[in-house]
Amino acid sequence: AQSVTQPDIHITVSEGASLELRCNYSYGATPYLFWYVQSPGQGLQLLLKYFSGDTLVQGIKGFEAEFKRSQSSFNLRKPSVHWSDAAEYFCAVGAGNTGKLIFGQGTTLQVKP
């Protein structure tokens, strides 16, 4: 069965510092992987996705993520965090064409001035 684990419930970084949010998944085949961001009181917005090909994917707002099959990970990174990046971040895994999409528990990012 699919599952997604985001080990860090809450992360605080200083503005301008680098960021890495962890995501580990469990799925038997090559997964479809996603990172979404949710600002307070809002719905979710797609940051980036991985279907196949280059394992380093670029997204919006300066985010990138790297798919590492050997580690079953899809960590999200940003070299320099801005105060506006404070939000909740969700990793998700999709099982091919089944229509099922599993989200992680989410990581709340706080940015210190």
Place this chain on the structure above:
Amino acid sequence: EAQVTQNPRYLITVTGKKLTVTCSQNMNHEYMSWYRQDPGLGLRQIYYSMNVEVTDKGDVPEGYKVSRKEKRNFPLILESPSPNQTSLYFCASSSFERGAFGSGELFFGEGSRLTVL
């Protein structure tokens, strides 16, 4: 403007009183899905639909029903709501241009906060 519209946005109801949360999208998407969001649990999929008249259970379907009679609408029905269904609900849609999730982008509604007393 491309959007997913949910109604109502906020609702307080009582145990056992049937309610429907509507969801409509204007992007001609084949795929639609309902999620509930609870603190510490992330988003959990309730039901999804791959196309008109095609629906399937997600991970937490108990206590919910859905229907997909038209492509644009995917209502979520709570026949007899209970307090454990108090949650924030999201509807989302996507296309199938490149496989299961098309471009990969789920378009989310703004959410419906439901309280069952």
